[in-house]
Amino acid sequence: MTIVTRFAPSPTGYLHIGGARTALFSWLLARHAKGRFLLRIEDTDRQRSTREATDAIIDSMKWLGLDHDGEIVFQSQRIDRHNEAIDQLLAKGKAYWCECTPDQVEAMRVKARAEGRKPKYDNSCRARNLGPGSGRVVRFKTPLDGATSYLDMVKGPTSIENAEMDDMILRRADGSPTYNLAVVVDDHDMGVTRVLRGDDHVANTPKQILLYQALGWDVPEFGHVPMILGPDKKKLSKRHGALSVMEYEKMGYLPQAMLNYLARLGWSHGDQEVFTPKELVELFDTDNLGSSASVFDMKKLDWLNSQYMQAADPRDLVRPLSDFLSRIDIPDADPDVLKKAIPLLQPRAKTLVELAEMSLIFVTKSADIEYDPKAVEKFLTPESVALLREFAAELEKAPDFRPEPLEEMAKGFIEARDLKFKHIAQPIRVAITGKTASPGLFETMEVLGREETLKRMARAFQL
RNA sequence: GUCCCCAUCGUCUAGGGGUCUAGGACGUCGGCCUCUCACGCCGGUAACAGGGGUUCAAAUCCCCUUGGGGACGCCA
Numbered sequence: 001m002t003i004v005t006r007f008a009p010s011p012t013g014y015l016h017i018g019g020a021r022t023a024l025f026s027w028l029l030a031r032h033a034k035g036r037f038l039l040r041i042e043d044t045d046r047q048r049s050t051r052e053a054t055d056a057i058i059d060s061m062k063w064l065g066l067d068h069d070g071e072i073v074f075q076s077q078r079i080d081r082h083n084e085a086i087d088q089l090l091a092k093g094k095a096y097w098c099e100c101t102p103d104q105v106e107a108m109r110v111k112a113r114a115e116g117r118k119p120k121y122d123n124s125c126r127a128r129n130l131g132p133g134s135g136r137v138v139r140f141k142t143p144l145d146g147a148t149s150y151l152d153m154v155k156g157p158t159s160i161e162n163a164e165m166d167d168m169i170l171r172r173a174d175g176s177p178t179y180n181l182a183v184v185v186d187d188h189d190m191g192v193t194r195v196l197r198g199d200d201h202v203a204n205t206p207k208q209i210l211l212y213q214a215l216g217w218d219v220p221e222f223g224h225v226p227m228i229l230g231p232d233k234k235k236l237s238k239r240h241g242a243l244s245v246m247e248y249e250k251m252g253y254l255p256q257a258m259l260n261y262l263a264r265l266g267w268s269h270g271d272q273e274v275f276t277p278k279e280l281v282e283l284f285d286t287d288n289l290g291s292s293a294s295v296f297d298m299k300k301l302d303w304l305n306s307q308y309m310q311a312a313d314p315r316d317l318v319r320p321l322s323d324f325l326s327r328i329d330i331p332d333a334d335p336d337v338l339k340k341a342i343p344l345l346q347p348r349a350k351t352l353v354e355l356a357e358m359s360l361i362f363v364t365k366s367a368d369i370e371y372d373p374k375a376v377e378k379f380l381t382p383e384s385v386a387l388l389r390e391f392a393a394e395l396e397k398a399p400d401f402r403p404e405p406l407e408e409m410a411k412g413f414i415e416a417r418d419l420k421f422k423h424i425a426q427p428i429r430v431a432i433t434g435k436t437a438s439p440g441l442f443e444t445m446e447v448l449g450r451e452e453t454l455k456r457m458a459r460a461f462q463l
Numbered sequence: 464g465u466c467c468c469c470a471u472c473g474u475c476u477a478g479g480g481g482u483c484u485a486g487g488a489c490g491u492c493g494g495c496c497u498c499u500c501a502c503g504c505c506g507g508u509a510a511c512a513g514g515g516g517u518u519c520a521a522a523u524c525c526c527c528u529u530g531g532g533g534a535c536g537c538c539a
Contacts, residue, residue, distance in 0.1 A: 199534095200534075271476085296475095437500035438499070
């Protein structure tokens with residue numbers, strides 16, 4: 001039997017880290033088994049569902065590379081089918097009409113809690129054999145005793161007393177089907193065989209299993225992935241900063257790094273830390289999913305990202321780099337310059353944002369280079385400028401502007417004057433980059449080219 | 464309040480009764496490399512929440528306590 005999984009977010013907000021991870025695990029589960037991964041948008045709450053949120057979710061998944069099979073299913077378009085199932089349940093005597101008002105039910109809950117019991121509806125309409133009527137809802141006849149058990153893919157054997165559950169509403173007074181019913185009908189119709197979702201759904205699972213059984217359908221396997229916590233060990237929330245997956249894109253993280261990080265958060269494969277998407281697909285299994293919540297650690301994400309930055313083919317970074325440069329109002333950087341600069345910056349930039357910032361020394365024209373005043377004061381002293389003028393003269397006639405010959409030349413220059421390289425390195429650096437930190441001097445010069453290098457030095461001499 | 468779940472370095476985790484004086488990774492600290500900043504390399508620091516069992520033997524199994532989390536909607 002082919003394995004079919006799904007991701008079923010409700011479009012009431014952006015796709016956040018937690019949702020992205022459950023989507024990733026479901027995707028991995030399907031791809032590993034050569035099965036199918038479906039996407040369903042649970043937009044039955046018309047008030048809170050938005051088109052923007054739907055788009056944001058789709059964009060985020062696209063960015064992460066989580067491709068889905070088949071058409072996207074919109075739950076709101078399947079209401080007739082949901083109602084059909086409810087009618088079926090009614091016909092089988094597994095559901096009944098109830099005319100208790102929300103206020104009455106609330107009173108029952110308050111009473112139950114006061115008596116130290118679990119807040120529940122008291123099933124009072126169960127025996128009344130009511131028919132349809134305005135203001136009435138349809139409730140499910142939850143078994144009064146026994147237990148509902150299943151083998152959770154991550155938690156193992158799980159069992160809940162049926163008495164813990166109340167008779168859930170299947171159809172609201174306005175005629176609309178409720179969540180648990182809709183999910184069961186949709187998952188069944190879509191042929192979903194494995195449901196991997198967030199821990200916050202554990203309480204829904206037994207209810208849904210009961211529904212499957214009442215409808216006479218095969219029950220899929222379920223698995224509940226632990227939550228992701230913030231640094232304060234509380235549920236990850238807006239307080240902890242960027243939450244939406246697309247925020248991480250904006251911060252300059254590479255999708256593969258994000259994917260890798262998310263996969264390792266709650267899942268492991270021995271001591272391995274770095275995984276290509278392909279490896280993830282090959283190696284993923286629910287057996288190695290952990291069962292405790294994990295804290296989101298930005299530092300480790302940074303490290304992983306820097307690993308991916310370093311390992312990237314420079315050519316693949318040109319496009320993203322110019323995009324990020326555009327975002328800081330530099331839309332016309334020369335791709336050839338970028339291509340040459342990238343290898344120098346790869347080991348230094350943890351994110352694309354940093355890459356863009358660091359590339360500024362290469363894409364800025366000499367006239368616009370900003371000189372760090374402190375650096376100028378410290379290194380561009382009259383003595384060092386005098387020395388640099390002599391050095392510039394040699395640069396001008398250097399036969400070969402590549403790093404090695406340049407370094408040879410510099411060596412000759414300082415030896416002739418009985419100096420150490422240290423004496424001229426920082427002055428040169430400040431003169432050609434305006435900063436005290438940069439990639440290797442000669443590599444930098446090569447990328448800048450002779451003309452630009454000399455222009456910058458000339459300008460630095462005027463400071 | 465009721466029910467459910469979870470518990471190894473600061474963080475992510477390995478570990479499935481003896482090979483655990485608990486391994487890896489991030490971070491952190493120290494060193495090396497070095498024209499700066501990084502990268503890289505080497506080394507250090509640091510954990511089985513507590514208490515009871517079971518067993519010849521427990522990080523591993525059981526119970527309790529504590530701590531954390533989640534769920535209890537005519538939301539999804």
